[in-house]
Amino acid sequence: MTSAPLGYLATDGAAASPVTALAWGLIGVSLAVILIVGLLVVWASLRRRGAPSQKETDDNLVGRPASGLAWIYGGLAISVPVLLISTVWSLVVLAQVMKPSASPGLTIEVNAHQWWWEARYDSPDPWRIFTTANEIHIPVGVPVRIKLASSDVIHSFWAPKLAGKMDVIPGLANATWIEANHPGRYRGQCGEYCGLQHARMAFYVVAESPAAFAAWRAHELEPPDAHPSPVAARGAEVFAARCAACHTIRGAEGGGLVGPDLSHLAERETLAGAMIPNDRSHLDAWIRDPQGVKPGALMPAVRLTQADRGGLVAYLESLK
Amino acid sequence: MADVALPDLNGEGSGALQGLWQAKPGVLGWLASVDHKEIGKRYIITAFLFLVIGGLEAEMMRLQLARPNQTLLTPEQYNQLFTMHGVTMIFLYALPMLSGFSNFLWPLLLGSRDMAFPRLNALSYWVYLFAGVFIYSTVLIGQAPDAGWFNYTPLSGKEYDPGANIDVFALGMIFLGVSTTVGALNFVVTLMRTRAPGMSVNRLPIIIWGTLTASVANLFAVPALSAACLLLWLDRGFGMHFFDPAGGGQPLLWQHLFWIFGHPWVYALVLPAMGIVSDALPVFCRRPLVGYTAVALATVTTMVVGFGVWVHHMFATGIPPLAIAFFGAASMVIAIPSAVAVFAWIATIWTGRPVFKTPFLYFAGFIALFVIGGVSGFMTGAVPLDWQLTDTYFVVAHLHYVLLGINVFPVIGGLYYWFPKAVGRMMNERLGRWSFWVSFIGFNLAFFPMHISGLLGMPRRVYTYGAHLGWDATNMITSVGSVIFAAGVGLTLINLVVSRYRGAPAGPNPWDGSTLEWSVPSPPPPYNFRRIPIIASRHPLWEARLNESPERSVLDSDLALDHGRETISTTSLDAEADSILKMPDDSLAPLILGLGLTVLFFALLWRAWWPAGAGLAICVAAVAFWLAPTADPVPAKERARG
């Protein structure tokens, strides 16, 4: 249902599918209840409609006909079992999804910031540790553990087509898990109001075949092209001088940790918390005036000449 | 054919009582009034004003959200709007409106001359008004609270929200809490002590049960919010670390304290309104409520269980699943007493003879909205599903169905129902019917699509959204619906104003109701009852026609109680008269205490410690003057001359 990328009535993976069945079941029960009660109210109101008899009017008649308690007993007799069954079903589903379907084959540390997502891929070999941002790759068919941390306020990690939300709370070591059965780009969104640009704090989970994932992971460790074009080379210098205080590109000069890691930026399809497409014009506009694109974003407007900015954009576009 | 003989409303003694109880003339007299009916009307009018303000805030948001990627509002403006919308509706409209109804009605329903603490009653209104002004005081300098109405830390801490915004919120909530607490105290003591003889607990109107339950709950819930806000104000202003992980604090402490308050609070916002329906709907069905005892017990049960479900606002915070499972189960089970009430109302309509007047329409519509809000709540009670639903527009839909459906619709129906009693004129019936249908259709058009927006993944509290997420259509429908709903409420407002001056005159009992308020003139005299009634059933004015027992209430008793301002006091359960209470005269002390508190809180907000001390001194002086023992105390045993 790509018409609703954040919808969760059609999901993928063992962390989400049992819940989706529960969702449809409870929606069905709820709609039935609404329909039945609505009909009862309308029917009850209309069934004795019509002018009261003259005697009724003269006498200002009030009465206590059938006691009516049968309604309460009958209503409870129907609704309480439905309620209890639903409760039990939801507890069963809770037990199913609260821990991974199998031992996780991969652990990713996701660090939430105002208003972007950092993803760190750990490894026993320190040379194979790397960090990326906003587009989180996972292998298909493998339960993936997500360890969550926040460096500022409370956020919530939510990839609806793969799993429910888990809050990211400063000082707490929350964790969740996701699993994708099919390859694809699964959109995610911060699920806890976190300030000015909560609305634009999205991300993507990119699920690919284990082989493609391994290739991506290996590629992430590689440095940028050693022979850039002259324009891109100029851009590299601009980056080192003006951007590296906040951003890191593996294999290039500088190593700022305040902003997202930009290694292999050209491989990402989106920018600015999955808000804008990653193409030349949007990248240029973002660098020129971040506040114009995403008011309140913590990236300052770095004053660059047109030429410098052109070089920087070319450099970033070369980071495949 | 008359039922129980209505008392001679202008009979012997009414002139003397009028002189004793009427407010003094002029502005000072108006300011010093402690008449519960006057205070109730002030609450209702002020709350209605906040309803309109909150509604305008909502309309601005809906304009922004009607289409994707709009820039009518900046993110900061939007964040202040959604925060103030929530604060206004939940704190400055919903409970005060119900307090207004209860203030006006309780002594009339209970057969009493006033509440147990008339001056405290006046204080609760003044503090409400001043706290509302306080909370809005920074809007004009662009520093309204902006961290959401539940104000989570660390976002609401000094580091991420350094302006006055959150200090106004924190101090404002404590300030308002004084009004809520004092008002709750008044209701509880009034219920326990000042009822007419014979008004035993099984004869109390359900709105009494609802407000009583809410008031007891508030006495135990409001301090949690006050504690949370105090700790936040100290973190922000004095470098403390309650919510700061770096100093050993816990952001979740805020959430626990807030929701331990917050969940009982939302039941306090709806149980009295359910009581309005339980009392007024039967009048339009020409029969007593089905299952009175079940409904009264369901009211209390809902609130008691309501203290045990607060974690359901925190299902996604990483709390261990075993603990969550308990709260999830409790959250689904709490639907059962609500179901009892719904079946009771349907049964009342089914076995009765519905009279299609405006109040009936609002109450019938309310039942449908109640159930829609209830089932969406039931869905969010399923923990793993809540992990998808929480913080999406699904929850926004749920909370609006329960808050508007279970508070606003009964309130508007209640306004149509009791307006004749308060004002002495009927509201326009035709305009009333239009107002219902426009409001009902507009409301559902606005809020039902929000369920779908939420299921399609639209998060809460977003100032805009992208174009290819599938939310465009539902948002447009919602925005259009909201305008229609606003028009419906506008029709009610027009009806209120026009009927106030041009409505058809109303007698004491235009709806042929069964409870005591319909036995006094419209509007009631300041002393309510010329003679304190003696009660024999739940339906004093229907007794002869129902003829379910030989006993009859006595509305024209010998209980004049006119040696000064007096009312009768009874035992708590069986309402046997056991003493006579002297009621205080009008006084400016509550107003002055309210003003002193206002000075204090503004001074704390701006960290001006000497003015704060001055405010405190005014408070102390006002309280000392108010409570000072008189020089000539009344003898303990004064023979009452009957």
Added chain:
Amino acid sequence: MAESIVPLARLDVSPTDKRSSGWHGLVFMIATEAALFVYLLFSYYFLASQSAGPWPSSGAPSLAVALPSTFVLLASSGAAQWGVMGIERGRSSRLAMGLGLALALGIGFTGLQLWEWAHKTFTPATDVYGSLYFTITGVHLLHVAVGLLILAFLLVWTLMGRFTKARHEHITLGVYYWHFVDVVWLAVFTTFYLTPRLG
């Protein structure tokens, strides 16, 4: 019929025993204030349970001042109650003495508390334990201050001859509030000074 239902002529006017509105008002006011302290102490226990390091961070606080000041406050309640028993026998002078003694002892408690505050090695901003200590004992001290004001006013009104054996409801209610402040202190004292010693 009405006359036999409600014996109007035999009803008390403005009772001052537990039937009075004032008594009920005080009970529920104490209930809500007690709830406030429950939530503050809940915060203490919650933060303690979640803390990573040792708790309290500076070790269990010394009893050297807190224990004597507890006795001072208890004695203050005792003095006030002695005064109440006096007016119940019509002895206004004993009431005045009891209130005066309670006031003095209450001021003594306050002085001891402030001395202890001044000699703590941490401040409210040091860490969350410091924040909790000063805030909770501070909120209690605010209630003490209110209590002292009440005792002072009651003393003045006693000296003005406003209370008799038959009518002294202000005294009863005010002193009950003072006892409540004492009970709260016992809870605060237990939490801060005794629970860390329970191992």
